[in-house]
Amino acid sequence: MAQAVKSERLMNLVICLLVARGYVPKSRIRQIVGGYGDQSEEAFERMFERDKEELREVGIPIETGSFDPFGDEEPGYRIHRQEFELPEIRLEPDEAAVVGLAARMWQHTYLSDASTTAVTKLQAVGVEADTRSLGAVEPRVGGEEPAFWPLWEAVRDRRAVRFRHRKSTGAEPMVRHVQPWSVLSWHGRWYVVGYDVDRQAPRMFRLSRIVDTVRSAGPAGGYEVPAQDVVREAAASLVPPERNESAWARIRVRAGSGHALRRRATHVEPAGPGWDDVTVTYSSTEMLAEELVTHAGDVVALEPAELRAAVVERLEAITKGAS
Amino acid sequence: MNTSARGGRRPDSAPAQVARLLAMLPYLRSHPSTRVADVAALFGVSERQVVRDLQVLWFSGLPGLQMGDYIEVDMEAVEGEGVISVSNADYLARPLRLRTDEAVALIVALRTLASVPGSFERDAIDRAVAKLEEAAGEVAQQAAAVQVQVDGDAVAGVAATVRQALDAGHRLHLSYWVPARDEATERDVDPMRLVVVDGRLYLEGWCRRAESVRLFRLDRVLDVRQLDVAAEVPSEAHPRDLDAGLFQPSPDDELVTIDLTPHGRWVADYYPHESADELDDGGLRLRLWARDRQWVRRLALRLGGTGRVVDPPDLSAEVTAAARDALAHYGVQ
Numbered sequence: 019m020a021q022a023v024k025s026e027r028l029m030n031l032v033i034c035l036l037v038a039r040g041y042v043p044k045s046r047i048r049q050i051v052g053g054y055g056d057q058s059e060e061a062f063e064r065m066f067e068r069d070k071e072e073l074r075e076v077g078i079p080i081e082t083g084s085f086d087p088f089g090d091e092e093p094g095y096r097i098h099r100q101e102f103e104l105p106e107i108r109l110e111p112d113e114a115a116v117v118g119l120a121a122r123m124w125q126h127t128y129l130s131d132a133s134t135t136a137v138t139k140l141q142a143v144g145v146e147a148d149t150r151s152l153g154a155v156e157p158r159v160g161g162e163e164p165a166f167w168p169l170w171e172a173v174r175d176r177r178a179v180r181f182r183h184r185k186s187t188g189a190e191p192m193v194r195h196v197q198p199w200s201v202l203s204w205h206g207r208w209y210v211v212g213y214d215v216d217r218q219a220p221r222m223f224r225l226s227r228i229v230d231t232v233r234s235a236g237p238a239g240g241y242e243v244p245a246q247d248v249v250r251e252a253a254a255s256l257v258p259p260e261r262n263e264s265a266w267a268r269i270r271v272r273a274g275s276g277h278a279l280r281r282r283a284t285h286v287e288p289a290g291p292g293w294d295d296v297t298v299t300y301s302s303t304e305m306l307a308e309e310l311v312t313h314a315g316d317v318v319a320l321e322p323a324e325l326r327a328a329v330v331e332r333l334e335a336i337t338k339g340a341s
Numbered sequence: 342m343n344t345s346a347r348g349g350r351r352p353d354s355a356p357a358q359v360a361r362l363l364a365m366l367p368y369l370r371s372h373p374s375t376r377v378a379d380v381a382a383l384f385g386v387s388e389r390q391v392v393r394d395l396q397v398l399w400f401s402g403l404p405g406l407q408m409g410d411y412i413e414v415d416m417e418a419v420e421g422e423g424v425i426s427v428s429n430a431d432y433l434a435r436p437l438r439l440r441t442d443e444a445v446a447l448i449v450a451l452r453t454l455a456s457v458p459g460s461f462e463r464d465a466i467d468r469a470v471a472k473l474e475e476a477a478g479e480v481a482q483q484a485a486a487v488q489v490q491v492d493g494d495a496v497a498g499v500a501a502t503v504r505q506a507l508d509a510g511h512r513l514h515l516s517y518w519v520p521a522r523d524e525a526t527e528r529d530v531d532p533m534r535l536v537v538v539d540g541r542l543y544l545e546g547w548c549r550r551a552e553s554v555r556l557f558r559l560d561r562v563l564d565v566r567q568l569d570v571a572a573e574v575p576s577e578a579h580p581r582d583l584d585a586g587l588f589q590p591s592p593d594d595e596l597v598t599i600d601l602t603p604h605g606r607w608v609a610d611y612y613p614h615e616s617a618d619e620l621d622d623g624g625l626r627l628r629l630w631a632r633d634r635q636w637v638r639r640l641a642l643r644l645g646g647t648g649r650v651v652d653p654p655d656l657s658a659e660v661t662a663a664a665r666d667a668l669a670h671y672g673v674q
Contacts, residue, residue, distance in 0.1 A: 116466050337665055
């Protein structure tokens with residue numbers, strides 16, 4: 019039952035510091051909070067330091083100070099009620115409904131718990147947010163990448179990090195030192211934007227390409243984050259640019275096939291029974307070739323010749339790899 | 342999952358228990374005679390844990406802990422009828438402030454919701470965000486550092502029609518492209534809800550053609566029409582449990598093994614898989630459950646020389662045959 023004893027001690031410490039009129043000196047805390055009195059001086063010091071730290075970690079604001087203007091007196095501790103309590107908040111039924119829905123969004127275990135706790139606190143002050151009924155719109159956001167949580171914490175605490183990151187799929191991982199500004203989900207994938215200390219410029223890294231662990235590389239509050247519009251601008255300039263589709267290709271497509279090609283075609287004309295010739299614009303020969311081979315025998319690249327060659331090369335890589 | 346000291350704190354650790362009690366106590370005060378089971382569900386812990394929490398409360402109170410200082414918990418009612426009654430704790434009438442993670446999680450979720458097209462209570466969302474920001478104070482500013490972009494612009498028209506049909510309770514007609522088979526299909530669907538997963542929009546509904554609940558990606562809807570017919574979602578149609586993953590395995594799925602070269606590793610980023618094992622050449626051996634052989638065939642063709650199906654062997658042979666068939670069009674043997 020050591021566990022329950024510790025919880026009781028922490029609860030009583032919180033209540034003691036909350037109801038006190040001023041700062042409570044450490045010696046007084048030792049006397050009146052159960053569980054401290056029967057410890058040796060040294061054991062009490064250690065225990066009390068740890069208790070304070072753990073309570074601060076769960077969000078309880080324990081202040082240190084003294085009312086003595088000369089600072090002669092032993093410093094004391096208190097919990098300022100205004101810092102401790104959730105202020106007045108009232109939500110209309112439609113506001114409470116969207117909050118209940120939002121609380122279900124996160125699939126990341128800890129954020130899901132954080133959302134639930136937040137709603138519970140709101141419910142305690144009379145907000146009737148229903149987190150269980152089914153809505154017409156259900157949002158879910160993952161964040162399952164192992165790097166997600168350490169980077170969320172790093173952004174929150176303004177703490178520099180280092181990690182190994184694979185730039186593209188084939189590349190060797192490289193160590194990066196980053197002051198993270200923001201984590202963002204773009205086209206369903208998570209990125210971190212921040213100041214790359216080695217390159218001395220803003221950079222963006224895809225979370226799923228971070229290899230093994232994200233490690234702390236600096237103190238909390240170790241840097242300033244630029245204004246939000248600067249961060250947004252940096253992120254916008256770092257996402258891959260829209261492609262300039264200036265080249266055109268002619269492709270023979272079997273009837274009833276190649277819907278994605280037909281949807282973006284600039285021109286379609288019949289090419290004998292069961293086939294159409296489709297014209298599309300494109301930017302990268304390799305990317306178009308990659309798309310065309312997925313259709314196997316239902317699609318044939320007609321021109322340009324380099325597109326035909328790229329398709330043939332890809333198909334031969336498969337037949338040769340198999341033999 | 343990666344856990345840090347804070348993220349990974351066990352629900353039965355002393356600080357977690359104290360934090361829970363500080364939320365539970367005001368809740369119990371504003372909701373008299375709440376059942377143990379309901380509190381357990383609300384806080385996501387077991388009923389036994391709730392009873393243990395209350396026992397801690399029973400030994401807590403004002404400094405000195407003389408008679409009359411203790412928080413009163415009717416443990417007989419807890420253990421007997423399973424109903425909670427707490428008193429003598431007026432100094433803990435309000436819950437703790439929202440912590441940074443709590444405020445940010447909720448505000449980012451609300452902003453994401455507001456960016457869903459076809460939405461939707463945007464006014465209520467804006468008001469809720471403003472009130473939460475005010476209550477949370479300074480820590481709410483952190484929410485700006487997290488953004489979830491919803492791919493909504495291209496599908497805004499489809500989403501609006503789906504939303505209208507949902508609100509009106511009408512059936513929809515879809516022309517829907519199935520990329521695995523490269524086929525445009527026509528079907529009537531009774532809409533159940535719009536689902537937004539990782540920024541992508543889906544319609545979940547009862548497909549009258551398949552006679553089952555199906556998920557349709559809005560960016561694959563070629564055309565959508567609201568029909569002047571009431572939707573009839575059968576009682577056996579259950580929306581899927583999104584927390585168990587969007588694509589749940591079916592007994593008919595086939596386990597496929599694909600060897601990827603270093604240049605084919607992207608596949609592991611894009612598709613859910615059973616396992617990914619490093620290969621000696623810097624590549625990956627990926628095992629994934631496939632619903633549709635045509636989908637695997639397309640993936641293997643796309644990979645070209647950067648990935649190869651190794652199991653099942655007959656699927657591997659199908660891929661090679663498809664490549665040979667295509668090469669014949671180019672006059673290559």
